[in-house]
Amino acid sequence: MSKEFKNKNEWAIILGGSSGLGLATAKKLAKHGLNICIIHRNSRAQLPQIEIEFNKIKKQDIDFLSFNIDAVNAEKRKQTIDAISEKFRDKHKIKVVVHSIAKGNLKPMVSDENQTLKNDDFQLTINAMAISLYDWFTDLFDANLFSNDTRIISFTSEGNIKPWANYAAVSAAKVTLEAITRSIALEFAKFGVKANCIQAGVTNTDSLNRIPNADKIKTHTLQRNPFNRLTTPEDVANAAYLLCKEEASWINGTILKVDGGESLQ
16 A cells, blocks of 8 residues: 655644544545544543544554544634644644534424524534634644645535535535635635545435434435445545545645435436
């Protein structure tokens, strides 16, 4: 296996990297030699299983950091970036930032039985799942931690254009995330930054399973996808890795569908 990032003192910062797409991407990039820093938020009960996954990454002979914090908390973000800066000491740089934060409200707009979406639900979801990318990106940029060829990758879904029941707040967040990613791609290109979104197909993750009627979504997707299977976290991680390669240096400001053709019909 090619380890093209090995011994370059370059890092990937994974926001939301303890499960799902973020964890799969961390594992993939570590296999190719990138040092990994995972920002995650998990309970004490979840940590033993997460440490098992983190140990798999450490076995790739790379440097590894993790911070169990609320990534949306401004003070925690500042403290974490200060700690990263202290670790790097101007000898290391960030090659990749992956945004995989999944913290939102899945409520209906209309219901006689359940709580419905309110303004606060939209604000919390959009802030966590979209604006947090801009907050982390600008703070890392201001700390002079980026390499001369940094790649920003965020994860969106088909809910960006298709309304799904109970998904309105997340859908609004995904649209906002795409807009922020495109704007970073435009305004920071002169600093060597390339920013892109990956639109993953329906993927069997914890985030999906929190959506009401998730089983129906999976069944419909199996019928709809030309390959008759769901997207896997590894499918998405492979695409994220491709966007980090030298050969992808001219891909900027786009939304890359990684769904096996699921969105064709």
